Amino acid sequence: MPDLSFPPLDVSAPDRVAALLDRLTLDEKISLLHGDDPEGDSLGEAGHVRGVPRLGIPALRLADGPVGPRLTARATALPAPVALAATFSPELAESFGGVIGHEARALGQDVLLSPMVNQIRTPYGGRNFETFSEDPLLCADLVTAEIRGIQAQGTIATVKHLAANNQEHRRTSVDATVDEQTLREMDLPGFEAAVRAGVGSVMAAYNSVNGAFSCENADLLTTLLRDEWGFTGFVMSDWWATHSVGPSLLAGLDMEMPTGEYFGIRLKKAVLDGDVPEDYVDRAVRRVLTVMDRFGLLDGSAPSRPARDATAGARATQEIAIAAAVLLRNDRGALPLTGHGARSLAVIGLSGAVPFVSGGGSSHVIPDSATSPVDAIRHRAGEDASVTYALGADYFGKPVPDAALSPAASFDRTGPDALAPDDSWTYEGTLTVDEDDEWTFVVHWSQRDEFGPVTRPGIALDGTDLFPELPDLEELFAGGLTGTTPDGLRTRSITVPLAAGAHSLSVDARGGADGLNFRLQHLTSATRASDTAEAVRAARSADSVVLFAWQDTTEGEDLGTLALPAAQNELIAAVAAANPRTVVVLNSSTCVTMPWLDDVAAVLQMWYSGQQGAEATAALLFGDEAPGGKLPLTFPADENSHPVAGDPDSYPGVDDKVTYKEGIHVGYRWYDAHDVTPLFPFGHGLSYTEFAYGDLRTTPVGLGFDVSFTVRNTGSRRGTEVAQVYVGPAERLELPQAVRALAAYQRLSLEPGEVQQVVLHVGRRQLSSWSAATHRWLHGSGERDVAVGSSSRDLRLHGSVVVPEHE
Numbered sequence: 001m002p003d004l005s006f007p008p009l010d011v012s013a014p015d016r017v018a019a020l021l022d023r024l025t026l027d028e029k030i031s032l033l034h035g036d037d038p039e040g041d042s043l044g045e046a047g048h049v050r051g052v053p054r055l056g057i058p059a060l061r062l063a064d065g066p067v068g069p070r071l072t073a074r075a076t077a078l079p080a081p082v083a084l085a086a087t088f089s090p091e092l093a094e095s096f097g098g099v100i101g102h103e104a105r106a107l108g109q110d111v112l113l114s115p116m117v118n119q120i121r122t123p124y125g126g127r128n129f130e131t132f133s134e135d136p137l138l139c140a141d142l143v144t145a146e147i148r149g150i151q152a153q154g155t156i157a158t159v160k161h162l163a164a165n166n167q168e169h170r171r172t173s174v175d176a177t178v179d180e181q182t183l184r185e186m187d188l189p190g191f192e193a194a195v196r197a198g199v200g201s202v203m204a205a206y207n208s209v210n211g212a213f214s215c216e217n218a219d220l221l222t223t224l225l226r227d228e229w230g231f232t233g234f235v236m237s238d239w240w241a242t243h244s245v246g247p248s249l250l251a252g253l254d255m256e257m258p259t260g261e262y263f264g265i266r267l268k269k270a271v272l273d274g275d276v277p278e279d280y281v282d283r284a285v286r287r288v289l290t291v292m293d294r295f296g297l298l299d300g301s302a303p304s305r306p307a308r309d310a311t312a313g314a315r316a317t318q319e320i321a322i323a324a325a326v327l328l329r330n331d332r333g334a335l336p337l338t339g340h341g342a343r344s345l346a347v348i349g350l351s352g353a354v355p356f357v358s359g360g361g362s363s364h365v366i367p368d369s370a371t372s373p374v375d376a377i378r379h380r381a382g383e384d385a386s387v388t389y390a391l392g393a394d395y396f397g398k399p400v401p402d403a404a405l406s407p408a409a410s411f412d413r414t415g416p417d418a419l420a421p422d423d424s425w426t427y428e429g430t431l432t433v434d435e436d437d438e439w440t441f442v443v444h445w446s447q448r449d450e451f452g453p454v455t456r457p458g459i460a461l462d463g464t465d466l467f468p469e470l471p472d473l474e475e476l477f478a479g480g481l482t483g484t485t486p487d488g489l490r491t492r493s494i495t496v497p498l499a500a501g502a503h504s505l506s507v508d509a510r511g512g513a514d515g516l517n518f519r520l521q522h523l524t525s526a527t528r529a530s531d532t533a534e535a536v537r538a539a540r541s542a543d544s545v546v547l548f549a550w551q552d553t554t555e556g557e558d559l560g561t562l563a564l565p566a567a568q569n570e571l572i573a574a575v576a577a578a579n580p581r582t583v584v585v586l587n588s589s590t591c592v593t594m595p596w597l598d599d600v601a602a603v604l605q606m607w608y609s610g611q612q613g614a615e616a617t618a619a620l621l622f623g624d625e626a627p628g629g630k631l632p633l634t635f636p637a638d639e640n641s642h643p644v645a646g647d648p649d650s651y652p653g654v655d656d657k658v659t660y661k662e663g664i665h666v667g668y669r670w671y672d673a674h675d676v677t678p679l680f681p682f683g684h685g686l687s688y689t690e691f692a693y694g695d696l697r698t699t700p701v702g703l704g705f706d707v708s709f710t711v712r713n714t715g716s717r718r719g720t721e722v723a724q725v726y727v728g729p730a731e732r733l734e735l736p737q738a739v740r741a742l743a744a745y746q747r748l749s750l751e752p753g754e755v756q757q758v759v760l761h762v763g764r765r766q767l768s769s770w771s772a773a774t775h776r777w778l779h780g781s782g783e784r785d786v787a788v789g790s791s792s793r794d795l796r797l798h799g800s801v802v803v804p805e806h807e
């Protein structure tokens with residue numbers, strides 16, 4: 001162990017905690033500082049801390065995550081947090097938190113590993129769906145409200161992942177090199193707001209920040225979190241993200257998750273050897289117990305666990321999914337569907353049949369239920385309507401034709417044909433193809449359970465393994481649309497060029513301890529063409545088309561492209577050419593490119609909309625509800641025109657170092673600073689009605705100002721608008737500043753003709769910049785531009801204000 005110097009500590013604690021600390025043995029103290037195995041008593045939670053029954057300290061159960069408790073039991077699966085962000089509604093964030101907090105308590109959990117608040121920095125981020133926005137104010141507001149909602153239910157919230165966990169690519173080893181001003185103004189405001197909201201715990205990230213692992217980063221965990229922000233809760237590591245004993249404890253890490261590799265026997269030895277003062281163990285224990293005490297877990301004063309309320313959960317989920325919908329395009333009022341267009345419909349696309357409930361990874365929740373969107377559309381369209389369905393672009397593949405195999409064989413060993421435990425099945429033969437083509441091989445196989453061992457079948461083509469060993473961690477990452485087949489099997493696919501002629505094919509499938517379901521499927525140019533042709537036929541024979549397009553993302557890996565996968569771009573182009581009344585419903589985590597945009601009538605962004613997504617989508621398509629969400633992130637025009645394009649140092653990093661070269665110009669700030677036109681700007685979202693803005697007034701108040709304006713619904717339908725206030729830079733601050741930054745916003749619903757006067761306050765923080773020279777916020781007093789509008793690029797009112805220097 002390096003020679004560390006541990007300064008003396010003030011070990012005072014609340015009475016009950018101090019009394020416990022006096023009585024706890026060193027072993028007992030250490031047992032409170034790391035995860036362990038719940039010994040057959042697991043509900044599937046991600047983390048478990050053994051209690052000390054002798055002293056009435058109960059065990060702690062810690063469950064993921066951001067869309068509800070991820071357990072072996074069913075729970076309400078809420079929409080992805082990025083969808084929540086699209087509501088621009090702290091009220092809905094609070095009710096979202098209320099639902100997941102209630103569910104967690106009802107399902108035996110004490111700590112929720114939620115919310116994630118890392119800023120969306122790169123469009124490729126695999127977890128963009130799990131977090132909120134590219135704008136720090138929106139992140140801060142929503143995290144505050146969500147934590148309030150979670151903790152009001154008696155569940156301890158965990159804000160994660162401190163800090164700069166803005167990408168999944170090499171997330172456990174990458175060092176985020178980010179200057180002080182950028183870190184303070186961009187990724188940190190969400191964490192700061194969480195601390196101010198009283199969050200019980202903080203999860204330190206996998207990655208390093210400016211050269212030090214987050215889990216042993218004293219600048220983050222002590223100087224910032226404790227000394228400056230006054231955090232009194234406990235800090236846990238991300239899963240297997242702890243790297244040391246002394247340096248981590250000294251830096252301010254209190255709990256290692258999910259095991260005690262460092263904070264178990266090694267910590268005990270370090271204390272006994274005199275390398276770590278026991279006071280530091282006490283400090284960490286005190287922090288854990290203080291939070292437990294605050295939530296009534298030490299004296300039995302916590303309210304008894306409530307029953308689940310699946311109905312209320314579903315209701316809130318649907319309300320949020322509706323409020324999150326962003327109408328990106330609506331040419332000549334294509335939506336809502338009315339008249340013939342609502343009675344003669346072709347529904348096309350995989351996520352039109354299989355509901356896209358949530359993304360992949362640790363946030364995946366087993367939903368109570370989820371309706372297929374085409375069923376919800378049929379239900380809403382009514383019995384007299386004609387609603388056809390076509391897959392359009394297959395993902396899971398078709399059986400390999402018998403005629404191509406010698407000897408002939410069925411590669412479907414599922415259901416009654418599944419392999420029994422320890423059974424094995426092998427195939428050695430040839431696959432003959434008639435012409436040069438690209439073949440996609442799709443393997444489906446079942447695993448024992450999400451955490452259990454997977455018996456991966458071996459499949460070799462011309463002697464080369466098509467699916468080489470998968471990394472262990474990937475086995476955790478169920479969820480998403482394409483990670484699992486509709487009948488519940490794990491799946492992977494690979495596309496390879498195949499020359500005309502015979503190819504050797506071998507399969508080696510083994511039943512293992514649990515038996516095995518196994519399938520090998522395929523896709524070729526011919527199968528793709530026939531799927532497209534079927535979709536085009538369906539599109540031609542219907543009055544209007546609702547085409548569901550998807551982009552799947554998961555924790556653990558970033559996206560390689562912003563293009564829609566699985567030939568969906570070609571499908572949309574073909575369908576739109578056959579029927580111009582094509583509405584694209586998008587289920588995506590982050591931005592996608594849309595080469596077909598001008599050819600389709602409408603695009604409705606539904607994100608990953610949770611277990612009520614189908615009902616929400618149908619209600620919006622038919623106009624029972626109106627879309628009122630706004631983009632919490634910018635959509636670039638193409639893959640070369642966004643803040644981290646074309647520079648590997650900036651993203652995905654070189655030699656495990658990623659440099660935040662865009663500085664404070666994250667997201668829309670970059671597009672504005674470089675005058676780049678996006679596909680859809682931050683804050684964009686249309687309505688089924690129109691809004692007019694007027695009467696801008698600004699009034700200096702305190703160290704900020706009030707801004708007032710009117711919004712009028714000038715159309716003939718009820719509608720929802722999110723009015724947005726942006727401020728320009730302060731001349732007196734010689735620091736990088738945004739051309740315009742979101743400073744306030746208000747979601748409002750207006751009846752036709754209704755006018756609402758909106759008054760919003762822009763506070764001091766929104767007018768300040770962080771000075772790395774003086775290590776403090778500098779107030780941007782003096783004249784500032786103020787603009788109000790419907791998106792960051794649709795600004796309807798312009799004015800200015802003189803921000804006072806002194807109150």
Ligand code: BGC
Binds near residue numbers: 064065238239
């Ligand atoms: C994720 C965390 C999650 C934890 C427990 C980690 O891989 O980064 O967000 O809470 O696993 O499942």
